[in-house]
């Protein structure tokens with residue numbers, strides 16, 4: 001309950017901050033709409049009495065009042081709806097802004113990889129869309145309380161026993177929930193069939209799968225299997241719906257009995273002269289509203305609970321993500337690397353993982369060198385790169401940048417001096433110029449700088465295929481967006497990685513897997529060439545991760561990672577001479593290409 005109140009306060013606070021006038025207008029309209037319903041009942045009663053007594057003027061006046069109350073009851077909540085729809089859109093934008101800030105708020109990316117927090121972020125992304133329901137529930141709740149108070153006072157004036165009517169609304173409420181639970185259970189039980197059936201539908205209709213479906217002649221099989229699953233699921237749901245309806249009717253009968261009892265009570269009083277005919281009409285109308293009010297209250301409580309849990313989740317994540325940034329102060333990174341980067345007895349485990357991804361890593365990456373990292377899948381190559389970029393802190397040991405612990409460098413300033421291309425690079429659906437230019441935001445509008453970066457990445461030829469050159473929109477989201485192949489997207493990512501002119505660290509973590517070996521080789525050659533040019537100015541270290549040994553042989557230093565440990569370090573010639581794993585794998589790949 002406390003959570004619900006806290007959630008309501010936050011929600012109201014957000015609406016108030018977004019637009020006071022609309023917030024007030026929404027509440028007033030909703031309240032008028034809600035109170036109009038019991039007043040309509042009062043009007044009906046008074047009108048009846050006036051008609052029975054032959055006071056036609058009063059009757060007409062009450063008739064007009066009834067009509068006005070009916071119009072207010074029917075329309076005001078609709079006007080309020082329009083207002084809080086706009087408010088909720090503003091609140092959603094505000095929520096999205098918070099969520100984006102949260103997703104990027106931490107210095108590292110650990111919160112994206114801790115299952116619990118990643119789940120919370122995903123859930124929040126969906127729940128953010130529920131603001132309208134939350135606001136509706138909040139404003140609806142306020143006006144409902146008003147309406148209930150007015151109704152209760154009116155009922156008590158007719159007969160104190162009528163105050164028990166809300167209790168009689170509990171059984172239908174309970175059976176309603178029971179019916180809902182039964183339906184939910186049936187949905188859960190049939191969820192797998194529905195999911196599978198939808199999956200098969202996607203397989204049968206998606207353009208991505210069209211080729212395989214035809215080659216393997218799967219159409220008939222898919223259609224048949226889908227129809228079978230769908231029939232099973234709908235039969236189960238139909239049974240559950242029937243049972244739920246019967247349960248619900250049973251509950252409603254209890255309220256109906258109390259309703260009839262209440263009306264008879266007033267009818268008896270009317271026959272003894274204690275109440276007028278209008279009072280009977282009033283009782284009939286009010287009692288019907290009680291059932292409605294209790295049902296609405298419970299539905300609103302559910303929405304408010306949901307809203308409150310959204311806020312709670314947001315607060316929990318904010319507390320974890322937006323902790324103090326230990327690296328926001330301290331030495332700025334050097335203008336030029338003199339000694340290089342050293343891994344000093346580094347051990348690392350991913351958050352929420354017991355496995356050790358890197359252990360006992362002692363490694364020197366000299367300033368100005370080109371370093372290649374090789375190793376089997378899962379050996380720990382990308383993890384090394386992530387630590388270098390400061391996405392995670394070592395669990396033990398230190399990374400020293402010219403003798404200074406990386407933890408003591410302002411991490412944003414350090415990242416500003418990194419040029420990187422990752423294996424899971426992003427396909428920015430922007431203009432081609434922007435998709436490359438985001439590699440150095442200061443130069444995003446500088447077509448010449450973007451073109452030069454693409455050229456360095458051996459991707460300039462790509463522009464010949466784009467109708468608008470650098471100004472071509474990319475991707476399916478634009479009606480006239482250019483569709484690129486995997487390799488072409490990768491060239492853009494590489495161009496992006498080469499936008500920054502004076503980095504201290506250049507990282508290419510297998511962003512070239514979609515390129516053919518020859519293209520990759522040529523690219524790395526140019527990349528290493530450029531790295532050496534940059535190295536002469538800033539002492540930059542270049543780290544290349546690749547599975548292609550013909551490419552990595554050009555590096556000054558090759559690091560072989562095995563099971564999270566550094567297994568071998570040396571130049572190509574040294575490692576081949578040593579006859580270890582590198583020599584073995586190099587010979588194997590060389591033979592395969594012969």
Ligand SMILES: Nc1ncnc2c1ncn2[C@@H]1O[C@H](COP(=O)(O)OP(=O)(O)OP(=O)(O)O)[C@@H](O)[C@H]1O
Pocket residue numbers: 113350351353357375376377378379380381382383384
């Ligand atoms: N986010 C993560 N959470 C938990 N464990 C992870 C995570 N990412 C990687 N690992 C584990 O850490 C180990 C090293 O992974 P890493 O990605 O560094 O390997 P890699 O050498 O780059 O492999 P590949 O060549 O396949 O890219 C693996 O055992 C992997 O399962």
